[in-house]
Amino acid sequence: xxxxxxxxxxxxxxxxxxxxxxxxxxxxxxxxxxxxxxxxxxxxxxxxxxxxxx
Numbered sequence: 001x002x003x004x005x006x007x008x009x010x011x012x013x014x015x016x017x018x019x020x021x022x023x024x025x026x027x028x029x030x031x032x033x034x035x036x037x038x039x040x041x042x043x044x045x046x047x048x049x050x051x052x053x054x
Contacts, residue, residue: 018050 014022025048033039 022048
């Protein structure tokens with residue numbers, strides 16, 4: 001689970017599982033993408049979220 005580290009800016013420390021989940025979501029969303037612009041459009045329409053450890 002992602003962990004927030006407080007400072008001047010909030011930094012999110014990702015676990016291995018977080019990174020792999022992001023990659024999996026990206027691959028599913030962009031599976032039929034034909035180019036960079038199409039990939040951007042797909043990602044803008046489908047935001048991804050990470051759980052925050054409290």
